[in-house]
Amino acid sequence: MIPQDRFRGLFHKYLLALFVAVAIPLAFNGVIESWFGYRDQRARLDQWLSLQSASAAAEIHDFIHGITSQLGWLVQLPWTDEFDERRRTDALRLLRQAPAIASLTLLDGNGLERLYISRIGLNRIESRTDRSADPALVGARAAQIWFSDVSYNRGSEPYLTVAITGNRPAVGAVVAEVNLKLIWDVISAIKVGRTGFAFVLDRSGRLIAHPDISLVLRGAEEATSRPFRAVRDAIGSKAGFATTRDAQGHYVAASAAPVHGPDWTVVVVQPLSEAYAPIYSALWRTAMLLAISTMLAGILAYALAHRMTEPIKLLEEGTERIGAGSFDHRISIDTGDEFQRLANSFNRMASELALAQQHQERIAKLKRFLAPQVADLVDRAGDDSVLDGRRTEVVVVFCDLRGFTAFSAGAAPEEVMSVLSEYYESLGRVIAKFEATLINFSGDGLMVLVNAPVPVEEPALRAIDLAVDMQKNVQALITGWRSRGYYVGFGIGLASGPATVGRIGYKDRLDYTAIGSVVNLAARLCASAADREILIDAKVAADVKGRRPVADLGGREIKGFDEAIPVFGISFGALQPSGRGMSGTIR
Amino acid sequence: MAGAATWTTVAYGQKPSMPVIGYLCPESPELFGSRLEAFRQGLEEAGFVAGRNVAIDFQWANGQYSRLPALAAELVARNVDVIVAPGGAPVALAAKATGTSKTIVFEMGGDPVQLRVVDSLSRPGGNITGVSSLSVDVSPKRLELMRDVLPTATRLAIVANPTSPTAPSQLQKLHAAAETLRVQLQILSASKEDEFESVFAAVAKDGASGLVFTSDPYFAFRSARLAALAMKYQIPAITQTRDFPVAGGLMSYGGDFMQSHRRAGVYAGRILSGEKPSDLPVQLVTKVELVVNLKAAKLLGYPFSAAVIAGADEVIE
Known part of the structure; x- marks a missing residue:
């Protein structure tokens, strides 16, 4: 569970690091691109709306200019005292030509009304009313062309009075009433984008033209004009378009342009949703691309x-x-x-x-049966063929404790096991030291083989030294045991001769053993050995003769042998110290 | 009566979801055809096409103006969505008199404020709005035009319909104008078709040199008959509608009925789209047209002056 957690942690770290490495630059790029895209689009919208308002203003200007230029025809000839019928004809023709003009007044150089033509009221010819104080005439005389404020006929239709003078006083002036309702034809034809439109406000901010004629016909009604004036004021005098709300509370982009002459303002408005549609779609596109890229980054x-x-x-x-x-x-x-x-x-x-x-x-x-150093040696040789069965000369050593059975019967099991463990530990050390092969041990008895499976030099001599060492060690133990009240002894038997050696047993329970009469002889010698005694057969005695103090003990009746066998003994006390000869005996 | 029955059945065949316009018409389908066409055009401008997304329930008075109140009540009873009352003040007044809560869109020649149809032009108030063609306002102009044709005339005859709600105000204005123009007026009355002949006969007998018709839908829709009588009695006459010179009469001066009926159609459409009548100011027709018939002038022996021809919107040769 813990390694699995660690693995997941590493995966998450990698995932996060890689994802962040891809997604952050992407997002950064997307945001930067959106920002510049937004600015570009806004600038484009600004330019476009300004163009729309300017062109709308030009169209409104054309409407007014069309009327004034036609009126100009009426102030070209100087007045005489006689009435000229042609002036009436000209005026009627003009009325037909300019449907927005509701009535015309022609004044002579002295400001006297000479002709009045109306679509609704009765015409007047040569009424000679003095109109010299009329603000229209005064204004026109000052500036050649004069525009009144917008007035509302019967509180509904917007009207504008236009006065024009000729190039000299003698030609007089013309004053025309213009029905501004007819701007509707112009204003309704102006389309700003898909749903945008234009409207016109006069100097004081009253609505005078709008595609919805019913708004215009509400006259000077403040509530109608106020939202439109608010749009105009939102734009103000600053450059560029403004975003504001229209009468219905919808957000619009608006731009304004002046109409010189009557001093009006043309405002074009476009719903913000439409005006910003390219911006929104660009943002949306960027967002989609970002989302897809992020997804890809995640997958990657x-x-x-x-x-x-x-x-x-x-x-x-x-x-x-x-x-x-x-x-x-x-x-x-x-x-x-x-x-x-x-x-x-x-x-x-x-x-x-x-x-x-x-x-x-x-x-x-x-x-299990070889001394550790011998075992290493065998192992290093690379094969264990040395353990294979064969017939060879061996020295067999048997040893056991005297009086152990009696002791074990009387002593507590713990004491018995303690004695045995001290005993075997001591013997094990000696066996390992002399590189002998431990064949088996049972109870207090032990069988050791020298010269098999690994051949050694002077096997007999080594076996003697081994036995002496054993005796010395065990006797030292025995001294300790006696002080505790345990009365046991220790005897050893050695025999040399040919024996069949090899592994016996099965599978994992393999043992190394030696079979032959020499084994029996060694066992019998051991059995007949008293405490502190080492009994050896003639062959061993012969092998060590002169090098170790061997005492001939004469023939002895050995169980299992028909005749008495010559037995020799070695006094272990005579060997001081036992390990001296060892250096020379091992290789 | 049978005609009305067959026309109205059209409305019942429509889908129930379709809005229904109740169309109260003072005349017959034949006489009203051109006006109805203009009305349909206006409806279409506002996004409605009869038979497709709007149904029109017609009531035809066939010239019997006294039946208008009953027919208006009938429309109200049918619970139409909007009542259109075209063709003159009597129709609008009849519709208004029902006291319906449905919106009424009128088309008339008179002054709707003076007739107390609306409170004001800019804010009509209530549930009624519409279009005025200015025909009534320009009655004095017709007298002036006749005076231009007959500069030497001292006595001109006026024909008024005594049943018309606008007759008194028109006569009042005509008298004032006559004073300015320094002519005497001979006032004649006609409210039925069979009285027309006696009017012309009286003028011919009494020696008045020209005949000026006041604005009145009843006269307007019988232009052909009037033109024929004018030619028969060789009397120069002027009416409000172009139908008159087109049918052979001398001349006409009045609001463009095509424009007024079309705008009534637009308003009806806007009402159906959910706009409130109080938000729709009464529209005045911007175009007042002069139509002259040179052939008739020649036949009558009264040639038009250059000024009159110059000011004419249409000259029939």
Whole structure:
């Protein structure tokens, strides 16, 4: 569970790092692009709306200019005292030509009304009313062309009075009433984008033209004009368009342009949703691209993180299994990089571990009966054919305790086991020291083989030294035991001769043993040996003669042998110290 | 009566979801055809096409103006969505008199404020709005035009319909104008078709040199008959509608009925779209047209002056 957690943590780290590495620059790029796109679009909208308002203002200007230029025809000839019928004809023709003009007044150079033509009221000819104080005439005389404020006929239809003078006083002036309702034809034809439109406000901010004629016909009504004036005021005098709300509360983009002459303002408005549609669609596009890119980044990061952690996971699992002892497990990574190299290292290590383990197992097996250094020697040789059965000269050593059975019957089990363990520990040390082969032990008895399976130089001499060492060690123990009240002795028997040696047993319970009469002889000699005695047969005695103090003990009746056998003894006390000769005996 | 029955059945064949316009018409389908066409055009401008997304329930008075109140009540009873009352003040007044809560869109020649149809032009108030063609306002102009044709005339005859709600105000204005123009007026009355002949006969007998018709839908829709009588009695005459010179009469001066009926159609459409009548100011027709018939002038022996021809919107040769 814990390694799995660690693995997931690494995967998440990689995933996060890779994702962030891709997604952050993407998002940054997207935001920057959106910002500049937004600014570009706004600038474009600004330019476009300004163009729309300017062109709308030009159209309104054309409407007014069309009327004034036609009125100009009426102020070209100087007045005489006689009425000229042609002036009436001209005026009627003009009325037909300019449908927005509701009535015309022609004034002579003295400001007297000479002709009045109306579509509704009765015409007047030569009324000679003095109109010289009329603000229209005064204004026109000052500036050649004069526009009144917008007035409302019967509180509904917007009217404008236009007065024009000629190029000299004698030609007089013309004053025309213009029905501004007819601007509707112009204003309703102005389309700003798909749903945008234009409207016109006079100097004081009253609505005088709008595609919805019913708004205009409400006259000077303040409530009608107020929202439109608010739009105009929102734009103000600053450059560029403004975003504001219209009468219905909808957000609009608006731009204004002046109409010179009557001093009106043309405002074009476009619903913000429509005006910003390109901006919105660009933003939306960027957002979609960002989302898709982020998704791709996520998938990519996942795939990469997976690719990077998968070998690590394999390595982890592999090392775990190898650690658990499956040395035959191999980590299979084929990435062609450091991971593969690492995996190969692990695999190599695993195979080496396997070899080491095999070695360990074999050593352990050999150590059951061989001294550790001998076992190493055998193992280093590489094969255990030395353990195969064969016939060879061996020295067999038997030893056991005297009076142990009686002691064990009377003593507590703990005491018995304590004595035995001290005893075997002491003997084991000696056996290992002399590189002898331990064949078996049972109770207090022990069988040791010299010269098999590994041949040694002077096996007899070594066996004698081994026996002497054993006696010395055990006797030292015995001294201690006696002080505790345990009365036991220790005897040894040695015999040399040919024997069949080899492994016996089955599968994991294999033992090394020697079979032959020499084994029996050694056992009998041991049995007949008293405490502190080492009994040896004639052959061993002959082998060590002159080098170790051997005492001829004469013939002895040995159980299992028909006739008395010559037995020799070695006084272990005579050998001081036992290990002196060892250096020379081992190789 | 039978005609009305067959026309109204059209409305019942429509889908129940379709809005229904109640169309109260003072005349017959034949006489009203051109006006109805203009009305349909206006409806279409506002996005409604009869038979497709709006149904029209017609009531025809066939010239019997006394039946208008009953027919208006009938429309109200049918619970139409909007009542259209075109063709003159009597129709609008009849519709208004029903006291219906449904919106009424009128088309008339008179002054709707003076007739107490609306409170004001800019804010009509209540549930009624519409279009005025200015025909009534320009009655004095007709007298002036006749005076232009007959500069030497001292006595001109006026024909008024005594049943018309606008007759008194028109006569009042005509008297004032006559004073300015220094002519005497001979006032004649006609409210039925069979009285027309006696009017012309009286003028011919009494020696008045020209005949000026006051604005009145009843006269307007019988232009052909009037033109024929004018030619028969060789009397120069002027009416409010172009139908008169087109049918052979001398001339006409009045609001463009095509424009007024079309705008009534637009308003009806806007009402159906959910706008409130109080938000729709009464519209005045912008175009007042002069139509002259040169052939008739020649036949009558009264040639038009250059000024009159110059000011004419249409000259029939």
